[in-house]
Amino acid sequence: MATYKLKTPISEEDTRKLKVNDIIYITGTIITARDAAHRRALEFHREKKKLPVNLQGLAVFHCGPIVKKENDKWIVVAAGPTTSTRMDLFEDEFIKNFKIRVVIGKGGMGKKTTKAMKQYGAVYGAFTGGAAVLAAKAIKNVKSVEWYDLGMPEALWVLEVEEFGPLTVAIDAHGNNLFEDVQKKVEESRQKIYQKLGV
Amino acid sequence: MEENILINEKIVDDVAVKLLQLAVTELPRDVKEALQRAYREEESEAGKTQLKAILDNMELAEKTRTPMCQDTGVIIFYVKAGAQAKGLDKIGYALRSATRRATKEVPLRPNAVDPFTQKNTGDNTGRFVPFIHWEIVPGDSVEITVMPKGGGSENVCVLGMISPGQGVKGLKKFVVDTVINAGAKPCPPNILGVAVGGGADIAMKLAKAALLRPLDEPNPNPDLAKLEKELYEAANSTGIGPMGLGGKITVLGVKVEYAHRHPASYPVAVAFQCWAARRASARISSDGKVEYLTHKVT
Structure with missing residues (x-):
């Protein structure tokens, strides 16, 4: 297990050296995107429209933040991760088309995303569910908000972050998936637990 | 006969707002200690990293009086109402109004959605929300517990x-x-x-x-x-x-x-x-005295 501090834009080479269980902190630019923003970004790509932000080498954070406006400036109050499995529908294409290098969320992602991460060089960083104040503290500035018509949680927030983390690498760019490994072990433990309880 | 001041809606309202604020920003002592012990006892590196983040987040939330999780839950109250307490009929109203006020003041994330229209009321109140569990107990004091329950x-x-x-x-x-x-x-x-x-x-x-x-x-x-x-x-x-x-x-x-x-x-x-096991309780005596049971209040 090693700790890495990454700066955006992150290169494919940077992500290839990471292994599951490594810890990463990200400095630079990350964007938030939930279901709606993923869907729209892919629509833009299909229609050959330019995205409002160049996503190459950035991190995408599965998060619907609480943001307030003070003196015409956006301030992120709380920004914990949301469940990532919902984005499994879109993430492989998202990685392929936009060359994002890190996906941040909670709960892990499935086989399709794991495969895309291996193929194109990206990782999944698990951020502690509910640790919303910790996340907000690392967000230094709201650079812009795009697609606000989707609503505050679903909009694409472009955030400047400093040492955003700790993120545990739970899917690496070599096809390893920590959540799947844990699930296998849990399944193996089931019978032992039954035995011990006499059920 | 001296008037029982427990009926004062304002006391109940103020206490409930305080309870909501305490609950979402600071975990009760037993939960804090259990999380600290978990961090000491966890052997997996990934697990330890998560627990450290949880503890750091918990301290930061307490220090800055910010909700520890962006999901501040659906609000549930448990009320133990002393059978001799007067003005019990006012408590339900006061708890709803306190929920609205806390949503703005703390702030809490609005989490009350109509299941048919999908419309969010915006203030954490709605049909059966906040839900109030009532228990009639002997005595003339009222004990209020709030549990903001995450999704x-x-x-x-x-x-x-x-x-x-x-x-x-x-x-x-x-x-x-x-x-x-x-x-x-x-x-x-x-x-x-x-x-x-x-x-x-x-x-x-x-x-x-x-x-x-x-x-x-x-x-x-x-x-x-x-x-x-x-x-x-x-x-x-x-x-x-x-x-x-x-x-x-x-x-x-x-x-x-x-x-x-x-x-x-x-x-x-x-x-x-979840790990953010939020709850807060207070007892309001018939003389209007308020005692917080889960949190230190200065």
Whole structure:
């Protein structure tokens, strides 16, 4: 297990050296995107429209933040991760088309995303569910908000972050998936637990 | 006769706003200690990293008086109303108005959505929200507890109507299967409320209320205390670990409750609470004195 501090834009080479269980902190630019923003970004790509932000080498954070406006400036109050499995529908294409290098969320992602991460060089960083104040503290500035018509949680927030983390690498760019490994072990433990309880 | 000032809506309103603020920004002592102990005892690196983040987040939230999680939950109140207390009819109104005020002042995330129109009321009140559980007790004081209940852990709560023939063995298996199925979803380490008997609705009500019992208070019934320990050890043998990233701390505690059952029924309810196990209580005496029971208030 090693700790890495990454700066955006992150290169494919940077992500290839990471292994599951490594810890990463990200400095630079990350964007938030939930279901709606993923869907729209892919629509833009299909229609050959330019995205409002160049996503190459950035991190995408599965998060619907609480943001307030003070003196015409956006301030992120709380920004914990949301469940990532919902984005499994879109993430492989998202990685392929936009060359994002890190996906941040909670709960892990499935086989399709794991495969895309291996193929194109990206990782999944698990951020502690509910640790919303910790996340907000690392967000230094709201650079812009795009697609606000989707609503505050679903909009694409472009955030400047400093040492955003700790993120545990739970899917690496070599096809390893920590959540799947844990699930296998849990399944193996089931019978032992039954035995011990006499059920 | 001297007027009983407990009926003062303003006191109830102020106390409830304070309770909501305390609950979402600061965990009760027993939960804090359990998380600190979990961090010391966890052996997996990934699990330790998660627990460290949880502890750092907890301290930061307390220091800055910011909600520890962006999901400030659906608001549930438990009220123990002294039968001799006057003005009990005002409490329901005061708790609703306090919920609205706390939503703006703390702030809380608006979490009350109409299930048909999908419209969010924006102020955390709605039909049966906040829900108030009433209990009439002897005396003239009123004890108010608030439980802001997060959605992630709520989504994995399960009720099973198992066969009475399976009995306690069936109950144990059901709990283990439920924890394994939930996996990373309820933001572990969790607290489990497990209730058996009573009927479908009563089992779940008891399971959820059991989450309010402090972690350092085992069941007063020695047999049930033993069952709690057994289920705790079983859940912590699954290997799910903090945030489902693998490890030995999957639950912080298991609380068992029961009611007598119909001969043909064996309802088992499992209620999950996330690591942000938020609750706060206060007692308002008939002389208007307020005592906070779960948090230090200066």
